[in-house]
Amino acid sequence: MRLLFEKEAIRVRHLQSDDKQLLVKWLSTPSVLEYYEGRDNPFDLEKVNKDFYSLDNGVSKFLVLYEGINIGYIQYYQVNDKTSSINDYSEDETNFGIDQFIGETEYWNKGIGTLLVSSMVEYLVEQKQAERVVMDPQVTNVRALKCYEKCGFKKVRILPKREFHEGEFRDCWLMEYKEPKKMNMV
Template sequence: MRKVVKEDMIQLRKMEQTDLPIFKKWLYTPHVARWYHDPLDWIDEVEEQDGEFCWIHHFIVEHEGQPIGFCQYYACKDSDELWEGYTELGGSYSIDYMIGESDCLRNGFGKMIVAELTNRIAHHPDAKRIVVQPEPENKASCGLLLSCGFVLDTEKEIYVKLLP
């Protein structure tokens, strides 16, 4: 039986170095490892979040005070990713997200995470759109993005959500 989860039941808090052990555990959990390739790159990025990767906003997702996942967002212009032309348009941001705890999958948390990231990005005065490129085989993530108002740019295989 699926749990009913209210929208206000998650919190995003800034990721701290003390969160590294659980983040590492999640990266090697099969349902995460399938999509988060090169875990050492992700670990390095988080370890350097106050240095080389200070332009990325890293968060731990909590439900009832317990860590259940990870998410982040960044302005595309700050990365070296071209995003098939979306970066040069200006105002493009991207997000990444994961539910680390397997018992929290398929409970609506992903939708809440994407909604909260969208809300935070929308507060940036230059934000015009969010672009995301999950692997096409990641049906759960692709479906989640569509349910959150993203549209697939089929030519570029990028999900896009325009911000008001």
């Protein structure tokens, strides 16, 4: 198992081929799909293979374990014209985007998402020299918005009709975590 990082009870490891059935399970659960892909868009093995395993699109993909149990998924990518349609940022900066979900719903509302997101931000800042980390959650995903704000993300602007979800285009927030500039001491 190739571990990306471990912090407290969270371990984040590279996605492996034998994780496919977990992704099928999670991404066919209506409560998970409510904010990730849509309840009208459940995944089967073919769709998991296509969306998570057949693309080399600059996205780094990981499974999330909590106390040794597989509970979710997280990915990151450097924001550029190939990986993101968000064009607010200069390619002269080191900016990353992240997406994640906890697929085991009994682990919701326990602070695990906050630990996961803040740990990934810390990893990206320390190991990848990220100057900024961005996300684009739907404006109606109140639980996620609160989690991200706890992790230091700020709402930048509304992305109107950003995501086609359950038969309609939905607005999303562009949210960012910006690494504070370190002052040089003389």
